[in-house]
Amino acid sequence: MTTINDNYLKLKAGYLFPEIGRRVKAYTDQHPDASVIKLGIGDVTEPLPEACRTAMIAAVNEMGDRSTFKGYGPEQGYLWLREAIAQHDFQARGCNVDASEIFISDGSKCDCGNILDIFGNDNRIAVTDPVYPVYVDTNVMAGHTGEADGTGKYEGITYLPISADNDFAAQIPSQKVDLIYLCSPNNPTGATMSREQLKAWVQYANANGSIILFDAAYEAFITDDSIPHSIYEIEGARDCAIEFRSFSKNAGFTGTRCALTVVPKSLTGKAKDGANVEIWSLWNRRQSTKFNGVSYIVQKAAEAVYSEAGQQQTKALVSFYLENAKIIRDKLTTAGIQVYGGVNAPYVWVKTPDQLTSWDFFDQLLKTCNIVGTPGSGFGAAGEGYFRISAFNSRENVEEAMQRISEKFTAAKV
Numbered sequence: 001m002t003t004i005n006d007n008y009l010k011l012k013a014g015y016l017f018p019e020i021g022r023r024v025k026a027y028t029d030q031h032p033d034a035s036v037i038k039l040g041i042g043d044v045t046e047p048l049p050e051a052c053r054t055a056m057i058a059a060v061n062e063m064g065d066r067s068t069f070k071g072y073g074p075e076q077g078y079l080w081l082r083e084a085i086a087q088h089d090f091q092a093r094g095c096n097v098d099a100s101e102i103f104i105s106d107g108s109k110c111d112c113g114n115i116l117d118i119f120g121n122d123n124r125i126a127v128t129d130p131v132y133p134v135y136v137d138t139n140v141m142a143g144h145t146g147e148a149d150g151t152g153k154y155e156g157i158t159y160l161p162i163s164a165d166n167d168f169a170a171q172i173p174s175q176k177v178d179l180i181y182l183c184s185p186n187n188p189t190g191a192t193m194s195r196e197q198l199k200a201w202v203q204y205a206n207a208n209g210s211i212i213l214f215d216a217a218y219e220a221f222i223t224d225d226s227i228p229h230s231i232y233e234i235e236g237a238r239d240c241a242i243e244f245r246s247f248s249k250n251a252g253f254t255g256t257r258c259a260l261t262v263v264p265k266s267l268t269g270k271a272k273d274g275a276n277v278e279i280w281s282l283w284n285r286r287q288s289t290k291f292n293g294v295s296y297i298v299q300k301a302a303e304a305v306y307s308e309a310g311q312q313q314t315k316a317l318v319s320f321y322l323e324n325a326k327i328i329r330d331k332l333t334t335a336g337i338q339v340y341g342g343v344n345a346p347y348v349w350v351k352t353p354d355q356l357t358s359w360d361f362f363d364q365l366l367k368t369c370n371i372v373g374t375p376g377s378g379f380g381a382a383g384e385g386y387f388r389i390s391a392f393n394s395r396e397n398v399e400e401a402m403q404r405i406s407e408k409f410t411a412a413k414v
Helices: 006-010 016-030 050-063 079-093 108-118 133-141 195-208 279-290 296-304 308-334 358-369 395-413
Strands: 102-105 125-129 157-161 179-183 211-215 241-246 259-262 268-270 276-278 339-341 347-351 386-390
Touching (some): 006 133, 016 358, 050 296, 050 308, 079 102, 079 296, 102 108, 102 279, 108 211, 108 259, 108 279, 268 279, 276 279, 308 339, 308 347, 308 395
Parallel strands (some): 125 179, 179 211
Antiparallel strands (some): 268 276
16 A cells, blocks of 8 residues: 655644634634634735736736747746846845845745755754744654654754743754754744844854754845844855745735745755755755746736835835734733734734633634634744734724724723
8 A cells, every 4th residue: 555654644733724714614604794803824915016916917918929928937937036136135235145046936935845855854953932833844744853742842853942031032052953944023923133143143053064044034024224134144144044035925925926045055065975065056956856937927026026116015015014013012002911023023922811821812812802813832832822913904904803802801901
């Protein structure tokens, strides 16, 4: 009989967001008239920027003419898009990133998992706790971990707890680790890493021959000029870091799918014989073998992000969601709930009131306020007692949701 990849059997009962969906469906099936507002999954709600829509329409028309039709494109992405990214996102901030080091993909979530294809099974993995579940689950699927213990922690992974007690800043491990996942602005806590903090991690990685997998999917939400948008703003990062970015949140591409990964050509890893191997070549081979590239139409839309109109429109989108985050922060704080994040990030990290567990608070909000958020424990053991609320929704829904929560907790105090 055909065998399976037994590593999948080590995964916890269900991926976090499908479990949320299951609970919401069960509730709405029983209460079909309930007006449920979803502030859980970080999915955008506002329309694509006009500049992107216009570019897509033009690209569709090109596809209808034999003289301008496009078939397979470069697996790495069209050069005109990669050059625009290199110039606007990196070189403009003083980062030494060349267009040839940028790979266009259909999502940073995919890339964060797929990158493991090119790394060995004996690497020691480090993640913050709480953490975006994809980092952990894809390592489990790849066979890089042992079994999970009673708290959900997997053998073979080094967990770096972050909480209010340490200002949500992961401590550099005392032991050597090989692959380090860092995310700034952080998902789920909304915390950001300072230049000095990133510098310390780069120094650690270079001293230990480690590689940092740096997730910058939310960098567009950084408004504080002192906070780095890219790890390549730090000297030495080209020798120890891979960066992931996405068009999903700044330009609303969650349903359109376009992202990028930067792999510096100076980055190397060790083969079993001790030889240094260029990581860029491995990722290029992986992508060329397993990926046929993002559609021409979508890449033209992404290129439009860097036009003058596109820059104005995407900044307006980001500002809209940041204002949502401010409303959430202000209303919850007034209601007596402790909140973090939501300043340079689209996520507000909530301390659950009355010592409720994360899932108990989820159920309470769903049943009494018809509000959906994300239980902090779903992001890791250290997320227990916290709760993530997303600013990605319409202004009307955010204001209504906060009004419901404010009324509930105000009434509870009386």
